[in-house]
Amino acid sequence: MALSIGTGRRRQRSTVEVFTRDQCGLCATAEEIVRAEAGRAEIRLIDIDADEELVKRYHIRVPVVVVDGREVAEGQVQPGQVRAALKRSRRGRWADWRRA
Numbered sequence: 001m002a003l004s005i006g007t008g009r010r011r012q013r014s015t016v017e018v019f020t021r022d023q024c025g026l027c028a029t030a031e032e033i034v035r036a037e038a039g040r041a042e043i044r045l046i047d048i049d050a051d052e053e054l055v056k057r058y059h060i061r062v063p064v065v066v067v068d069g070r071e072v073a074e075g076q077v078q079p080g081q082v083r084a085a086l087k088r089s090r091r092g093r094w095a096d097w098r099r100a
Helices: 025-037 052-058 081-091
Strands: 015-020 042-047 064-067 070-074
Touching: 015 025, 025 042, 025 081, 064 081, 070 081
Parallel strands: 015 042
Antiparallel strands: 015 064, 064 070
């Protein structure tokens, strides 16, 4: 956990989840972008084919990138999307979030 300077409180590390599947070119690209932009955030790669409910939910939408519980990108993930979402999440500024 990281210490929030000036508040005396500990802040949990952000989490970036990538819902993916085997043999998915867009998924591989999304994983590369997430690894490059996530910084110290925890990265979780989730194979949707391992869970029927996830297949129903994300079937043709993969990859789907979720930052701290909010979907921020799907399909063709663009450079900068993950970094911007992490920045907004850390500042608690989701209200003005717009997907590019």
